[in-house]
Amino acid sequence: MRLQFDPLLDTPKPFVKWAGGKRQLIPTLNQNLPDNFGTYYEPFLGGGALLFHIITERNNPKCNISDLNSDLILAYITIRDKIDDLIPSLKNHEKNYHTNSISYYYSVRESNPKSDIEKTSRLLFLNRTCFNGLYRVNSKGKFNVPLGKYTNPNIVNEENLRSVNRILNTTRVSIKCRDFEAVLSDAKKGDLVYFDPPYQPVSSTANFTSYTNKDFTFDDLFRLAELCQNLNSKGCKVLLSNSDSKEVAKMFSSKHWKISKIQVNRAINSNSKKRTGHFELLIKNY
Ligand SMILES: C[S@@+](CC[C@H](N)C(=O)[O-])C[C@H]1O[C@@H](n2cnc3c(N)ncnc32)[C@H](O)[C@@H]1O
Numbered sequence: 001m002r003l004q005f006d007p008l009l010d011t012p013k014p015f016v017k018w019a020g021g022k023r024q025l026i027p028t029l030n031q032n033l034p035d036n037f038g039t040y041y042e043p044f045l046g047g048g049a050l051l052f053h054i055i056t057e058r059n060n061p062k063c064n065i066s067d068l069n070s071d072l073i074l075a076y077i078t079i080r081d082k083i084d085d086l087i088p089s090l091k092n093h094e095k096n097y098h099t100n101s102i103s104y105y106y107s108v109r110e111s112n113p114k115s116d117i118e119k120t121s122r123l124l125f126l127n128r129t130c131f132n133g134l135y136r137v138n139s140k141g142k143f144n145v146p147l148g149k150y151t152n153p154n155i156v157n158e159e160n161l162r163s164v165n166r167i168l169n170t171t172r173v174s175i176k177c178r179d180f181e182a183v184l185s186d187a188k189k190g191d192l193v194y195f196d197p198p199y200q201p202v203s204s205t206a207n208f209t210s211y212t213n214k215d216f217t218f219d220d221l222f223r224l225a226e227l228c229q230n231l232n233s234k235g236c237k238v239l240l241s242n243s244d245s246k247e248v249a250k251m252f253s254s255k256h257w258k259i260s261k262i263q264v265n266r267a268i269n270s271n272s273k274k275r276t277g278h279f280e281l282l283i284k285n286y
Contacts (some may be wrong), residue, residue: 010162011056014047014123016072017133019211022049022196022241027282028262029194030057030216034286037192039064043180044196046072052164055171058215066183067174069211072135073177078120080168081177086159089121094155099127105129128153134250137210189235197224199243200263201279218247220235225251228285232256237286241261244279256285 014021022029029050038061045067054061067073078086096104107279109126111121127133131148138144168175176183177226178197187193198216224240231238242248244261252259 010163010166012052012167013160014049014052015157015161015164016075016135018047019136020048020196020199023047025262025264026053026241026242028112028282029053029115029239031237032260032284034192036190037237038188038190038191041069041134041191041203041284042067042196043183043193045076045179046196048076050194050196052167055167060171061105062172063174063257064174064176064183066179066180068179068214069135070177071119072211073175074116075120075123076168076175078116081165082117083161083165085117086121087156087161089117090124090156090161093121093125094278097125097153097155101129102147109143114183118189125155128155128157134209134247158225181223181274183228184231187231187234187236190237192237192239193231195224195228195238195240196219197242200245200247201269221248222251224248228252229254232285238284240281240283242281244281248281248283257283258285 014023030053033054040051040054040058040061040063042048042063042065045051045065046067052064055063055102063077086269091103092278093108105126108122111122113122126143126145127135129148130145131143133148135143136145159244167173180197184193197220198211200216200218200221221242228238228240240252249259253271260282262282264278264280
């Protein structure tokens with residue numbers, strides 16, 4: 001087995017399907033990346049679609065990645081440090097799922113494992129087998145998505161997990177579970193920060209996703225807009241995805257910010273008719 005991460009052979013991809021995941025937008029985001037930057041920061045990491053793109057396509061930058069969802073961050077750390085124990089645990093889930101998918105799915109959903117390996121394999125198993133591959137918790141932080149309809153879900157996906165393991169072990173990536181505001185004090189001139197926060201619902205009927213038991217409120221968005229102004233004053237390069245709303249456009253109306261409207265297909269929506277095109281904003285200061 002190869003021990004080193006080889007950017008020509010390894011193409012790690014997000015190992016979770018995540019609401020708001022940016023995989024399909026990578027070509028657009030790539031066109032909007034600056035040619036050069038220092039450290040890369042991604043404080044709303046989710047599935048990390050842009051992180052994996054940057055690590056494989058750019059010249060091995062130092063990366064500081066973080067998210068407030070502790071289960072998700074534990075998964076990154078477990079894949080990095082305990083892959084050889086994680087794979088058999090996932091294979092065990094796969095075997096049991098094929099025996100009786102309904103009862104096994106709900107027994108795992110109700111379970112509350114204590115070890116890092118079992119916690120991570122539970123998250124990955126549920127993500128592969130739940131309805132729409134959605135991560136959503138209730139107000140007590142308990143995962144509450146029903147079983148999805150799959151004939152043969154790829155529960156283990158060993159090749160990609162090993163590729164992610166190699167990339168996290170052989171590149172300069174620091175992983176933290178923190179609020180976005182707590183991880184940028186060291187960001188300096190020339191560093192790149194990509195913000196992809198939970199979006200505000202664009203209408204009262206729009207889907208809203210709870211990634212943690214603490215919703216991302218309008219006050220959080222305001223905090224984020226202030227942080228973007230501070231980073232801009234320090235000379236950091238800032239790229240932000242957000243919903244196409246008047247409030248967001250107003251927060252970034254000063255001359256430093258270039259706003260473009262981009263068309264996206266929303267992959268996760270319980271109503272398949274609503275999965276087609278809608279617009280988002282892409283905002284940058286360079
Ligand atoms: C839209 S998703 C990011 C999707 C990601 N770009 C991808 O490609 O998968 C937003 C993320 O922000 C995280 N989050 C929510 N509130 C946060 C906060 N206050 N600080 C940091 N992360 C937060 C959520 O857990 C979620 O993973």
